[in-house]
Amino acid sequence: MAKTKKIYICSECNYESINWLGRCPNCQSWNSFTEETRIPETAATDKGINSWLEDTAGRSEAVELNQAAGVIESRFAPLKDFTDFNRVLGGGLVKGSLTLLGGEPGIGKSTLLLQLCRSVAAARILYVCGEESPAQIKLRADRLGIKRSGIYLYPEVNFHKICQMAQKLQADLLIVDSIQTVYMPESSGNLGAVSQIKNAAAGFLRLCKSKGITGILVGHVTKEGQIAGPLVLEHMVDTVLMFEGDANHDLRMLRATKNRFGTVNELAVFQMTNTGLQEIQNPSHMLLANRPEGVSGSAVTAQLEGVRPLLLEVQALLNNANIGQAMRMTQGFDRNRLNMLLALLSKQFSLNLLNYDAFINVIGGLRIIEPACDLAVAAAILSSYYDMPLPNNSLFLGELGLTGELRSVNNIERRLNEAKGLGINQVFLPSADKSALSKSSLSTSLNLYFLDQLKQLTDICWQKTT
Incomplete structure (x- = not known):
């Protein structure tokens, strides 16, 4: 033994x-x-689920690249009503692939998957419900208006029984909700242990590759923002999708952090309604729809999500710190970068911001991940400090260096086209991007203010010398 x-x-x-x-x-x-x-x-065999690298006799052989059998990338038909979902995946679900869908508990992962089942036409779907009973899922499906046939609910957590049922039904799509509930009898550890999750995911990977089944594994996110279980899960699968959102907002974001069949960092925006998730084709318009005008501490910037520009509103609030050390609180923005910008503004404009509480909020529950939005955050802070609103219908773009200089922004023309379509008529941007826009029609249709230094911002906005 x-x-x-x-x-x-x-x-x-x-x-x-x-x-x-x-x-x-x-x-x-x-x-x-x-x-x-x-x-x-x-001692830890998979009871008949061989690796896709092995032949029928269980042997593994090295194959020269030029002699390897090519496989034509096959995808499901475009998912109706899920056009942005298709774009995030790089064109749709690839047959024989394994996708990991991560998100916080209660964010709407199961709702998204049920609507996905409705959108995938002419496919036999095995939905493994390890956390909910079939009656609960049927109740949600009735609320979402899902009536199609070919969706089989299977309340099972034993890995081998799931594999047998998937092959018995000849399933095209296998959904496991969630991977934390699946166990392998021959693996050590209790349900949800690291070894159980890792071995079960490896088994599903071999099943999908060898049988041509498209698999989707659901994984919960821990309080640190990582998918529960070992990080090796993200290395095993072909695609990693993160479903994000704020409990105080009805917006949900789906982004790809890994994709072997397409680009990463693409974004799809959904709105949670009583009838399920609805794709928002123009999220920038929705995010700026109720933006107040003529108030201080508010600025608009443009961030690229993959190849898609998204306009965001940044709000800043400065208040005198009455007791103890000043607070620095952010929602959707890196707090360390805020401290850097406050130090830069203090030196460039001779301000004593150390005695002010600083609060930064990105509207809609979104988050800023690009340094190209530095100028908008700095402009919002200055606007709140002077209690003077920034010019209406303005866009602020530019990365700030520690000496106050503005650095160029990539894909500037794409961002400006998005802003122009939403009524933006003036843009503050780095002088380094002047040559990139010299031959564009945007230079005549928009009022462009090119800045070399941060100090020029207040001179143009408020004719203020500091």
């Missing part, structure tokens, strides 16, 4: 240790180590 050994694995980062540790030396998490039994590979 093969010998087994006990090891301790961090449930947050998959770090392994032969002894129990109170704090993980890799991710610094406390009390995250769980005891598991390591079973030799010979």
Whole structure:
């Protein structure tokens, strides 16, 4: 009989240790180590689910690249009513691929998948419901108006039974909700343990590749914002989708952080309604629809989500710090970058911002990930400090250096075209982008203010010298 050994694995980062540790030396998490039994590979077979790299006899052979059999990339027909979902995936679901869908509990992952089932035409779908009963899913499907046939609900958490049912039904699409509920009897650890999640995901990967089934695994997100379970899950699968949102808003964002069949960082925006998720074709218009005019502390910028420009409203509020150290709070913006911008503004304009509480909020529950939005954040802070509104229908673009200079912005013309379509008529941007726009019609249809230094912003906006 093969010998087994006990090891301790961090449930947050998959770090392994032969002894129990109170704090993980890799991710610094406390009390995250769980005891598991390591079973030799010979004892942990998948009961007939061979690797797609093996032949029928179970042998693996090296194949020269020029002699390897090519596979034509085959996708499901375009998903109706899910055009942006298609774009995030790079053109639709690829047959034989494995996708990981991550998101916080209750964000709407199951709702999204049910609507996806309705949109995928002429496909036999096996929906493994490990967290909810079929009656609960049927109740949600009735609320969403899903009537189509060919969707089979399977309340099972045993990996081998799921694989057998998928092959019995000859399923085209396999949805596992969620991967944390699936277990393999021959693997060590309790339900949801690192070894169970990792081995089950590896088994589903072999099943999808060998049988040509398109698989979608649902994974919950921890409080640190990572998909629960080892990070190796994200390395195994072909595509990683993150479903994000704010509990205080009805907007939901779907973005690809990994995609072997398309580009990454594409974004699809949904609105949660009583009848399910609805795609928003023009999210910029919706985000700026109720923006107040003539108020201080508000600025508009443009951020690229993949190849799609998205207009965001940034709000800043400065207030005298009455007690103790000044607060720095952000929603949708990096707090360390805020501290850097406050230090830059303090030096450039001789302001004592250390005695002010600073609050930054990105409207709609979105987040700024590009340094090209620095100028908008700085403009909103200055507007709040002087209590003077910025010019109406204005856009602010530019990355700020520590000496106050403005750096160029990539894909500037695409951003300006989006802004022009929403009624923006003047843009503050770096002088380094002047040559890129010299031959564009935007130079005549928009009022462009090219800035070399941050100090020029107040001179143009308020004719203010500081």
